[in-house]
Amino acid sequence: MAHTDSRGLPISTDSADAARLYREGVDLLLSAWPGTVETLQQAIEADPDFALAHAALARALAIRARMTEAAACIALASDLVARAGSARERSHVATLALAISGQGPKALEAVLAHVESWPRDVIVLNLPLGAFGLFAFSGMKDHDQARVDLCERHAGHFDADDWWFLTYRGWSHAENGAVRLGRDLTQRGFELRPRNANGAHALSHAMFEDGAGREAEAFVAGWLPSYDRSGVLHGHIAWHEALSALERGDADRALAIYEQYVQPSASLGLPINILTDTVSLLWRLQAYGHEVPAGLWENAKAYAIDRFAKPGLAFADVHLGLLAAATGDKAAAAERIDALTRLVEEGALAAGPVVPAICRAALAFAEGDYAACARMLEPMAGEVARIGGSGAQREIFEDTLLVALMRSGEAVKARNLLDERLHRRPSPRDALWKGQVAA
Incomplete structure (x- = not known):
């Protein structure tokens, strides 16, 4: 009997148990749900020569930043699929191998070619999508x-x-x-x-x-208890609840969520989420005029310092720029800005000049030179999307520009930006700011 995946594509295994466990494991993978790794390992135990199960496990491990294990799994999948795999399976494994090894442009090219022939191959189609996808x-x-x-x-x-x-x-x-x-x-x-x-x-x-910030806050508060804390998105989804609380001015609630679910000692999430969620929420708190409790910035810095030492991942780099600026670490800020500038000059940073520009602007903001911060950020406003992430995550840089405009006396520019933002997405914080600027 021929077996298929959860979307009806043939899979090369003779084991009904392996096929069933693979389907379950893939759906857990696509759900970011606990049990993914264990279920895929069970599929492999049922059929050790099942190449796609090894490939899916490699993808699951890579998502969790377990890169050495992921590399070993995808190498084994490549060997197995070369011996006994269909054209679709060979392309599937080769595409995942490019993504897992960090060859983003080649992986994206391979994905787009692959899904033209096999659009229902959801593990591959998933790769360009999302806030941290290949696109x-x-x-x-x-x-x-x-x-x-x-x-x-x-x-x-x-x-x-x-x-x-x-x-x-x-x-x-x-x-x-x-x-x-x-x-x-x-x-x-x-x-x-x-x-x-x-x-x-x-x-x-x-x-x-x-x-619908209040609705989002209530939704997350009601749903999150059903998701085990070991889930890779647990801390990040809690961050959304904290962000909504902060938008309506409840800094105490935002900090309580941060300390319970988001900060490095509380979250079991992805390193990039832990870095960016902690830094962005603390930066927002401070920029909005709230006090950041002692020790929180230092804890975030201690978490990030070894995990993101090498520059080149734009979304992480800009948050490390915020972190260095907020903690007064001018040496770290200058070192990263210099490294990023060299990467831009070499054509080795896909997001381009916006990355070091944000880091420079963050340093000016932290030093109270709001006019300089605004001068750096204004020309880059249309380029920020290049760093990746979501609209909610990137809004921090527009917030920083807006606060810099208000604090440097650029009332007209601040009002214009607030009008545009309120038209795009009504926000209680922006409505409050508009009243302050008008006054």
């Missing part, structure tokens, strides 16, 4: 539109009740400005599979972009 980290300015285009190109190949495709199609639209459509799609996907951290995450983003 987002490609350095493209229009990666939000690219995700929408990819989803719409292949939408006809998916069932109307495919919870995974609904989730990412909806998330892509919400990030690209079609917020109501995106929210409706993500809501449908979440309702089909509530035990889905990627679905809860996408829905919280759509609510944020819809100006």
Whole structure:
């Protein structure tokens, strides 16, 4: 009997147990749900020669930043699929191998070619999507539109009740400005599979972009207890709840969530999420005029210092720039800015000059030179999308520009920016700021 994956594609295993466990493991992987690694390992135990199970396990380990193990798994998958694999399976493994080894441009090219022939190969199609996907980290300015285009190109190949495709199609639209459509799609996907951290995450983003901060906060508070703390998105989804609390001015609530779920000692999430969530929430607290409790900045710095020593990942680099500025570490800030500038000059930083520019602006902001900060950030406003991440995550840089404009006396520019933001996404914080600027 021929076995298939969860979307009906043939898979090369003679074991019914291995096929069943692979389907379950892939859906857990796509849900960012605990048990992914263990389930895929069970599939491999049922059939040690099952190449796709080794490849999926490699992807799961890479997501968790267990890169040595991931490299070993994908190497074994490559050997196995070369001996006994279909054309689709060989392309699948080769594409994952490029992504896992950090060859982003080649991986993206391989994904786009692969899904033209096998659009329902969801592990591969998943690679360019999301805030940290191959599109987002490609350095493209229009990666939000690219995700929408990819989803719409292949939408006809998916069932109307495919919870995974609904989730990412909806998330892509919400990030690209079609917020109501995106929210409706993500809501449908979440309702089909509530035990889905990627679905809860996408829905919280759509609510944020819809100006429904209180609703997002209540949604996360109600859903998060169903998600084990070992889940890779647990701390990040809690960050969304804290962000919504901070938007409505409840700094105490935001800090309580931060200390319970988000800070490095509390979160078991991905290193890049822990870095960026901690730094961005503490920076926002400080920029909005709230006090950051003693020790929190130092704890964030202690976590980041060894894990992100090498520059070149733009989204991490800009947050490390914020961290160095906030902690007064001018030497670290200067060292990273110099390194990033060299990478730009060598053409080795896909996101380009916006990355060192943000780091320089953060240093000026922390030193109280708000006019200089604004001068650096204003010309880069249209380039910030190149660093990747989501709209909610990148808003910190627009917030920094706005506060710098207000504090440097640029009332007209600040009002214009606030008007545009309030039109794009109603926010209680922006409404308050507009009143202050008008006064």
